[in-house]
Amino acid sequence: MKYRLPFNLPAAGVSALAMALALPASAQGVVNVFNWSDYITPEVLEQFTEETGIQVVYDVYDSNDTLEARLLAGASGFDVVVPTATFMQRQIAAGVYQLLNRDLLPNIANMDEALMNAAATHDPGNEHGVIYMWGTTGIGYNIDMVAERLGEDFEVDTWDMVFDPEVAGQLADCGISWLDSPTDMFPAAMAYLGLDPQSTEAADFEAAAELLQSVRDTVRYFHSSQYISDLANGEICVAVGWSGDVLQAAERAEEADRGVNVWYAIPSEGAMQWFDMLAIPADAPNPENAHAFINFIMKPEISAEITNYVWFPNANAAAFELVDEEIRTDPAIYPTPEVTETLFTGVTYDSRTDRLVTRLWTRVRTGQ
Amino acid sequence: MNRLSDNALWRATARGFAAIGITGRTLVIAIPMLWFLVFFLVPFLVLGRISLAEAIIARPPYTPLFERAADGTLSIIASLENYWFLWQDTLYRNAYLSSIRIAAISTICALFIGYPIAYFIARSPEPRRTFLLLMVVLPFWTSFLLRVYAWMGFLRREGVINNMLIWLGVIDQPLVMMQTDLAVYIGIVYTYLPFMILPLYANLTKLDGALLEAANDLGASPVVTFFTVTLPLSLPGIVAGSMLVFIPAIGEYVIPALLGGPDTLMIGRVLWDEFFSSRDWPVASAVAIVMLVLVVAPIMWLQSTQDRRELD
Known part of the structure; x- marks a missing residue:
């Protein structure tokens, strides 16, 4: 040179x-x-x-x-x-x-x-x-830990995993995390209750909050990014999370090769796109x-x-x-097209609904 | 230009400034005053002004203070509604109380851990004393955030403490320590401990050894000497250290956010929610103002009682 x-x-x-x-x-x-x-x-x-x-x-x-x-x-x-x-x-x-x-x-x-x-x-x-x-808001889970507690045949594509007190209760000991995002959690809870997930009715939010409160004791923490590494490390076994983030956790777990297997499910009751x-x-x-x-x-x-x-x-x-x-x-x-049928999109709340949602979410999160 | 005329020029300038009310003393005070104005009073006034507004969807997201009507009259829009709102909803009261409780318990723990350490350092011979002080200050050389993250590594389910205890056979199931109030206490006490130790150390090194000898000569046991001589004399150090721990702990946001569980209710978090999730800057400002008053009022009261005691 x-x-x-x-x-x-x-x-x-x-x-x-x-x-x-x-x-x-x-x-x-x-x-x-x-x-x-x-x-x-x-x-x-x-x-x-x-x-x-x-x-x-x-x-x-x-x-x-x-x-x-x-x-x-x-x-x-x-x-x-x-x-x-x-x-x-x-x-x-x-x-x-x-x-x-x-x-x-x-x-x-x-x-x-x-x-x-x-x-x-x-x-x-x-x-x-x-x-x-x-993407979608669904459930990330540790395949082995969940199978160990719910049986091999349990269909994981359901909000029961986190919203049914009995099922969530069985999973609580290995760690459940929820997104710290009321605009994801409330529509999911409404879909689980069979309500319109796009509703902005105060009564529907109250009903969703009641459901969330009834299972909040099963939640280890509320966070919107921590679950990626925790799922990958086996620190938690179920996370309400965003599709790609959960799958990144799955990939990291696979790379680490420490026997942690993570996957993602879109609940059949309806999930947010x-x-x-x-x-x-x-x-x-x-x-x-x-x-x-x-x-x-x-x-x-x-x-x-x-x-x-x-x-x-x-x-x-x-x-x-x-x-x-x-x-x-x-x-x-x-x-798949069949699953896409069950997805719903989010709605933008006005400021009164926003305040209600934040207040109810604080109540869910802190029990106050 | 010779020295004399230089001097005269300087004196003339000083006289000129004095004529318009600027003396050396005001110049010295000016720097802290300016600091206080720019970094405390102005932000405080801005907060106060926002707390009287109403949230709207705009940028910035609150109503303007002045509004010009169609006929050109200027009207001021301000209301105390946000404060009334804070008073009505028990969430805020509980959050304030819970923050004060967590801060108080942390302060007491820090005092019980910090006092013996400060006492030991103050009683150590000179070269070792410097070394020990260095050890107290050393953690400050790494980022605060990093140290809190290090605690996450210790307290996790698969963390250092659980693995050690399982290896030793003390427990078979990992203990849940993360996301609990215990983790918050550990985090706060660990982080603020040096703020407790340093004022206590400064106080205890100034303690007159002759007083202790006198107590000993008069037949007091070491324990009695400690409680009747050392402890009362170190009270200013205890107060200073406790204040330095208690005040920042009340508004702490990072430690409960990283180590605390979902039900760890602290005002810092509530403030964050109002600002970010509700997008209600006026209510968030009101929360901040109330917190400031709650923290500052007892300090001012303490300060004034102390001043009075010194006058007596």
């Missing part, structure tokens, strides 16, 4: 000069991404920087509440955020997001129309966001880079790469064939 040095030296000097000149104007600059924890593969970010020259500043959260507080405070400094569609609807009303510029998003043609239409119930015309990943959306805050410092990032994610091969890593399905029709067969054919990740 040594002999090439003299030739490269001026070039290096020129490019350094160019960089120095470019820096103040931040020609390529950065994109500040705020996404859920364990929700992307780091290689994708590197590939994005390689292709566009835009640096990615990446930060994570584990609840919609955290994201919303940052956005409502204003001047969050983020260019791309990933709210769940139900939360996004209210945030749009608060004026948090800017309209997407479709001219900068040619890859939007790859998206699955049916799923985008489902998301459009929260964001009419998909004007503010495109689907990043989607949710969409996480890529959106751009109204005051994003680099909106063009944000569009470039979103467009990059919508490339079929990139969407597939992320799904192969996080085990959440994407909404990219062109990417489906590129997803590993093992994942693409797994009904726990891509539910």
Whole structure:
């Protein structure tokens, strides 16, 4: 290599000069991404920087509440955020997001129309966001520990696992965790009771709260991300969790090879299907880079790469064939049409319902 | 420019400042005052103002303080409704009481553990004393969060303590220690123990040895000497240490969130819920203001009684 040095030296000097000149104007600059924890593969970010020259500043959260507080405070400094569609609807009303510029998003043609239409119930015309990943809220469980307590033949695809006092009571000793997310837990409880999971009636929430309270003593803890590692370590045996997170736990358990077997079930009484959306805050410092990032994610091969890593399905029709067969054919990740029939989507609550839900949730969680 | 005129210039400047009321003394006080204004009073006023508003879906998510009506009249919108709301719902009262209880029990535990340690260090010969003090302060060199996570490793079902006890044959089933109140007490006492030890140590090293000798000469046993001489004289240290543990423990959020169970009710968590889950900044602000008053009022009372005692 040594002999090439003299030739490269001026070039290096020129490019350094160019960089120095470019820096103040931040020609390529950065994109500040705020996404859920364990929700992307780091290689994708590197590939994005390689292709566009835009640096990615990446930060994570584990609840919609955290994201919303940052956005409502204003001047969050983020260019791309990933709210769940139900939360996004209210945030749009608060004026948090800017309209997407479709001219900068040619890859939007790859998206699955049916799923985008489902998301459009929260964001009419998909004007503010495109689907990043989607998933279901169901039950993650330790196969052996559950079989040991309930018998080999027990059908695990039921909310009985956590909401039936008798069944949950038998599982309590090996550890049950619930999502610390009332907007996931209340609709699940309503579905179990045979109520409309999209209800916003106070009486239905009271009924759901009563059910949850009757089994809360079986719950080891309420948390929305801790269960991933705890399921994988055998620290807990049942978790109400998000599909891909549970399956990540299953994969980690398999990699660790310590005899822990984890799997995911979509309860037959009905489970929530949710969409996480890529959106751009109204005051994003680099909106063009944000569009470039979103467009990059919508490339079929990139969407597939992320799904192969996080085990959440994407909404990219062109990417489906590129997803590993093992994942693409797994009904726990891509539910079968029959199961899809039983899924329901979330609703956005008004502020009175919100307060009721939070209050009831505190009562469930603390017994107060 | 020679030294003399330099000096004269300086004096003239000082006189100029004095004329408009700025003296050396005000300049010295200015820094802490400014600090107090910027980092306490202004945020406190902002909180107070938000606590009088009403939550709405907007950015920021609360009603403005002033509203200009169509005819141009400016009206102030403020209500104490949020405070009334806190008073009506037993949740908040219980959360305040439970926080005070957890903080009080932790403080007492820290005192019982910290006092003997401080006493021992204060009685140690010089080189060893420095070393022991260093050992007390050493944990501060690692992140607080990391230390709490380390406790999770100890207390877990498959954690160090359970594995050790099972290996020793003391228990066959792992004990459930995580997500209990016990874990919260352990976390708080462990974290704040140095704040108890250091003021006690400072107090105990200043204890006049002649007093102890006098007590001994007059026939008091070591135990009697401790309770009649050492303990009363170390009371200011006990008060200072207890305050340093009690006050931050009341508002503690991280330790109960990581180590505590679902029924560990503390005001820090309730505040978090109001702010993040209910998205009700006004009520969250009211919770914070009430907490501040609850913590500050007893300290001010204590301070004033102490001042009075010193005057007597």
